[in-house]
Amino acid sequence: MELSERKKKILAAVVDEYIATAEPVGSKHIAEKSGLEVSSATIRNELAELTTMGYLQQPHTSAGRVPTAQGYRIYVNELMQLQKLSEEETQEINRTLDDRLRQLDRLVSDVGKLAAEMTNYPALAMTAKAPSTVKRFDLIYVDSNTFIIVAMLSDNAVKNKLVHLPFSVEQSMVQKLSTVFNASFTGITEEQISPLLISSAERSMGDTMGLTAVIAAFAIEILSEEKAAQATLSGGAKLLQLPEFRDPDKAHKVMNYLSDAEHLYNLPGMDFGDDLKVLIGPENIAEELKDSSVILAKYNAGDGMQGIIGVVGPTRMDYSTVAAKLSYIADGLSKVLSGSGGDKALPGFGKLMIKDTNE
Amino acid sequence: MELSERKKKILAAVVDEYIATAEPVGSKHIAEKSGLEVSSATIRNELAELTTMGYLQQPHTSAGRVPTAQGYRIYVNELMQLQKLSEEETQEINRTLDDRLRQLDRLVSDVGKLAAEMTNYPALAMTAKAPSTVKRFDLIYVDSNTFIIVAMLSDNAVKNKLVHLPFSVEQSMVQKLSTVFNASFTGITEEQISPLLISSAERSMGDTMGLTAVIAAFAIEILSEEKAAQATLSGGAKLLQLPEFRDPDKAHKVMNYLSDAEHLYNLPGMDFGDDLKVLIGPENIAEELKDSSVILAKYNAGDGMQGIIGVVGPTRMDYSTVAAKLSYIADGLSKVLSGSGGDKALPGFGKLMIKDTNE
DNA sequence: ATTAGCACTCGTAGGGTAAGAGTGCCAGCA
DNA sequence: TGCTGGCACTCTTACCCTACGAGTGCTAAT
Numbered sequence: 001m002e003l004s005e006r007k008k009k010i011l012a013a014v015v016d017e018y019i020a021t022a023e024p025v026g027s028k029h030i031a032e033k034s035g036l037e038v039s040s041a042t043i044r045n046e047l048a049e050l051t052t053m054g055y056l057q058q059p060h061t062s063a064g065r066v067p068t069a070q071g072y073r074i075y076v077n078e079l080m081q082l083q084k085l086s087e088e089e090t091q092e093i094n095r096t097l098d099d100r101l102r103q104l105d106r107l108v109s110d111v112g113k114l115a116a117e118m119t120n121y122p123a124l125a126m127t128a129k130a131p132s133t134v135k136r137f138d139l140i141y142v143d144s145n146t147f148i149i150v151a152m153l154s155d156n157a158v159k160n161k162l163v164h165l166p167f168s169v170e171q172s173m174v175q176k177l178s179t180v181f182n183a184s185f186t187g188i189t190e191e192q193i194s195p196l197l198i199s200s201a202e203r204s205m206g207d208t209m210g211l212t213a214v215i216a217a218f219a220i221e222i223l224s225e226e227k228a229a230q231a232t233l234s235g236g237a238k239l240l241q242l243p244e245f246r247d248p249d250k251a252h253k254v255m256n257y258l259s260d261a262e263h264l265y266n267l268p269g270m271d272f273g274d275d276l277k278v279l280i281g282p283e284n285i286a287e288e289l290k291d292s293s294v295i296l297a298k299y300n301a302g303d304g305m306q307g308i309i310g311v312v313g314p315t316r317m318d319y320s321t322v323a324a325k326l327s328y329i330a331d332g333l334s335k336v337l338s339g340s341g342g343d344k345a346l347p348g349f350g351k352l353m354i355k356d357t358n359e
Numbered sequence: 360m361e362l363s364e365r366k367k368k369i370l371a372a373v374v375d376e377y378i379a380t381a382e383p384v385g386s387k388h389i390a391e392k393s394g395l396e397v398s399s400a401t402i403r404n405e406l407a408e409l410t411t412m413g414y415l416q417q418p419h420t421s422a423g424r425v426p427t428a429q430g431y432r433i434y435v436n437e438l439m440q441l442q443k444l445s446e447e448e449t450q451e452i453n454r455t456l457d458d459r460l461r462q463l464d465r466l467v468s469d470v471g472k473l474a475a476e477m478t479n480y481p482a483l484a485m486t487a488k489a490p491s492t493v494k495r496f497d498l499i500y501v502d503s504n505t506f507i508i509v510a511m512l513s514d515n516a517v518k519n520k521l522v523h524l525p526f527s528v529e530q531s532m533v534q535k536l537s538t539v540f541n542a543s544f545t546g547i548t549e550e551q552i553s554p555l556l557i558s559s560a561e562r563s564m565g566d567t568m569g570l571t572a573v574i575a576a577f578a579i580e581i582l583s584e585e586k587a588a589q590a591t592l593s594g595g596a597k598l599l600q601l602p603e604f605r606d607p608d609k610a611h612k613v614m615n616y617l618s619d620a621e622h623l624y625n626l627p628g629m630d631f632g633d634d635l636k637v638l639i640g641p642e643n644i645a646e647e648l649k650d651s652s653v654i655l656a657k658y659n660a661g662d663g664m665q666g667i668i669g670v671v672g673p674t675r676m677d678y679s680t681v682a683a684k685l686s687y688i689a690d691g692l693s694k695v696l697s698g699s700g701g702d703k704a705l706p707g708f709g710k711l712m713i714k715d716t717n718e
Numbered sequence: 719a720t721t722a723g724c725a726c727t728c729g730t731a732g733g734g735t736a737a738g739a740g741t742g743c744c745a746g747c748a
Numbered sequence: 749t750g751c752t753g754g755c756a757c758t759c760t761t762a763c764c765c766t767a768c769g770a771g772t773g774c775t776a777a778t
Binding site (some may be wrong): 383385386387399400404406407417418421422451525 | 769770771772773
């Protein structure tokens, strides 16, 4: 059923007002503030219809109206207009992204913090990591019983590890190790590193001291680490400021659920096509979030990898502003990480394209 | 003033009971449960004295007694006996530490999570990092416009960065860079890397493409990162389960305070000599924590560095159990990180001593 | 020194009432 | 036919009052 123009305006007014105040909104308020030149009685009739249509509901007979999930959905899909960010807001985001450039490894979780700060809701940030392989090994000989393993992965991340030995090794041996590993251990996934492979490598270079095993263990470690996704929650405390989470039990339920990285990761599935996704109340799969809404934005992490930042709040969330801020941050993050877009030049590095690979 | 044996027993009983129930405890309860063979009236007299001595207080005239900060202090110093951990508990801790060995870089914050899980209070974990210098640089030539910078720091941490260039460099140039950096940029702190030094290095090798600046920027980045401490909070949601934080405003105040790494770091100062420190209520410097207690345990992170794990809870905290658990965890962590103690062998690595340096 | 008894205090829970906000509906008007 | 003012009704919230009970402090007796 199509909504009349006036119904739309009224619905939007209810949602806007409820978002701002968290109180059920009455006909009088709307009559005064919505710009419609009609009386509260007329509004009441419209409200009654919107209620039977399922877009609004009443907590009890003599209370004002509150949007239903369906009502929010219409609002998000048709009625809301993406808020323009103020000059200061875009500047704050830009500044944070720029600052954080220096330490890209913490970028993602820091951006989570930024999102939490900007929106005043708890925010989540995650990266999706694909299974990868080692592209090349380098061994740096430090002294007679110390060397550094450096491995460059298929996604161009670089990992290293310092190894102290309780015995001496010759530089030539280190070089030999390097050669063998580059021959046998590159281009294979974690699962393919078998004990068999290790022992055959051991034999081929006459390693009796377990060096091969050490390096292989390192390879397994970093490959499994790359596979695992990283998800963080920032600003959980912000939940407690919201009237709908004054009940500590509710707040605890939600916050506890979100503290588990596993849950964060299962929130959306990465399977949405749009850059922005809004999950309203019962649209969430998790029981714990049936009374909350989630807004997610995808960003491009370079090398074809994607990540998600998002915000969790009550269904009465300020969808338009939050969505605008998230998109802007996600956008900036994409530019920083993938180097595309380039209108925000990387400060201090001139024309060079830098990728920090310290994880 | 010295406390009589009976007063001590009564004080301990009050604290124990209050810790367990969070309710003011009355004379009758103690008469029945404390094993003292006296009537409640006698207890009442003793309670009255303990109250005037400042170890107990009454929320109001006709309520039971609640320990004061001073009372807790006596309890912690003299009365409580360190809880023995159960077999399962020590096993859980050991297992977690063992599991985490594979990914030492996340160890510290994971141990925070462990502490939160084991104690059911929010836990914090931090490392103290000393200002350091670069010990050696290595540049790995990958292809004509890509190389990897590897830097080993004075504390033996190893950092790396992948650099993509928009132009070609010859392998000989990379080698030259490596030599110059090892000569001029090792052994100096972040502050000592001046524009002057950079430009003189640039001239000495005829670098017109800004390569020197890139590597110098990297050096500055990792040195400043090393200096900055890392502090995380885990399990903040657990606060909400405690009766003293049913008031969302209180919970918010504390949680918000703890969300800031800066604050965590200023909690104790690292300046305590003992391995275990208990800060009770008003003993905390921060206004926000005047109603809470903090238990901190130091661990040894190897190479002379120390870290802290801790737990935050209400003054009515289960000091004995929490202290026992924290000490045990800190101990295990020291062994894992510094390799000393050695009774828990590092699984899978035989006799080799491994240090993961990916931060 | 300990105890039993008792009057007293004070917070909390329960119930009853008044106020206020908002509705639904009806009758009148354009 | 659609809009509006008016009015009775509903329901929640805040407030006050009271009764109850837990726990105390004191006194007199052992």
